[in-house]
Amino acid sequence: MFLGIKQKILLGKSEVAGWGAFIKNPVKKGEYLGEYTGELISHAEAEKRGKLYERAGFSYLFDLDDKYCIDAYRMGNKLKFANHSSEPNCYPKGMFVGGDHRIGIFAKDNLKAGEELFYDYHYTKYQKAPKWFLDQSKKKESKNSGGKGRVVSKVK
Numbered sequence: 358m359f360l361g362i363k364q365k366i367l368l369g370k371s372e373v374a375g376w377g378a379f380i381k382n383p384v385k386k387g388e389y390l391g392e393y394t395g396e397l398i399s400h401a402e403a404e405k406r407g408k409l410y411e412r413a414g415f416s417y418l419f420d421l422d423d424k425y426c427i428d429a430y431r432m433g434n435k436l437k438f439a440n441h442s443s444e445p446n447c448y449p450k451g452m453f454v455g456g457d458h459r460i461g462i463f464a465k466d467n468l469k470a471g472e473e474l475f476y477d478y479h480y481t482k483y484q485k486a487p488k489w490f491l492d493q494s495k496k497k498e499s500k501n502s503g504g505k506g507r508v509v510s511k512v513k
């Protein structure tokens with residue numbers, strides 16, 4: 358059973374957007390880094406908050422399942438600062454621990470000390486994808502189809 362942060366996570370200026378989460382020590386592929394914590398809220402509440410966050414240009418909402426979201430805006434630990442990449446070095450995994458819904462963040466690759474952490478936000482049908490995400494997806498598509506689009510959120 359995992360709870361809380363296992364690895365030391367540092368807060369720093371991101372390569373792609375605002376603040377980012379960085380791993381302090383090297384970590385092996387598949388290792389558990391820590392938990393994405395926050396308030397457990399319904400999708401209806403997330404919808405309301407999402408509109409406000411969208412206007413502010415940031416969101417700490419994380420879709421847990423078809424019923425619940427985790428909002429790390431007011432609560433949460435440094436893992437809430439991990440940014441999106443379509444080529445991520447981490448991945449989230451939903452777990453049901455001791456009767457509670459939890460999200461663990463795991464290393465997708467071997468991580469070097471000081472590496473910025475990214476996971477794929479995978480916007481679902483319950484969340485309207487923000488403009489920056491759609492723009493990046495479009496750029497990636499155009500790159501894959503031979504265009505000149507650049508993947509902005511490239512992992513170091």
Ligand SMILES: C[S@@+](CC[C@H](N)C(=O)[O-])C[C@H]1O[C@@H](n2cnc3c(N)ncnc32)[C@H](O)[C@@H]1O
Pocket residue numbers: 371373374375376377414415416417418437438439440441442489509510
């Ligand atoms: C969970 S926060 C991540 C931490 C955030 N960078 C900060 O400074 O607080 C998610 C927000 O970060 C920004 N973000 C995350 N990944 C991004 C990316 N690849 N490109 C542009 N903005 C991104 C968006 O504003 C998003 O709503």
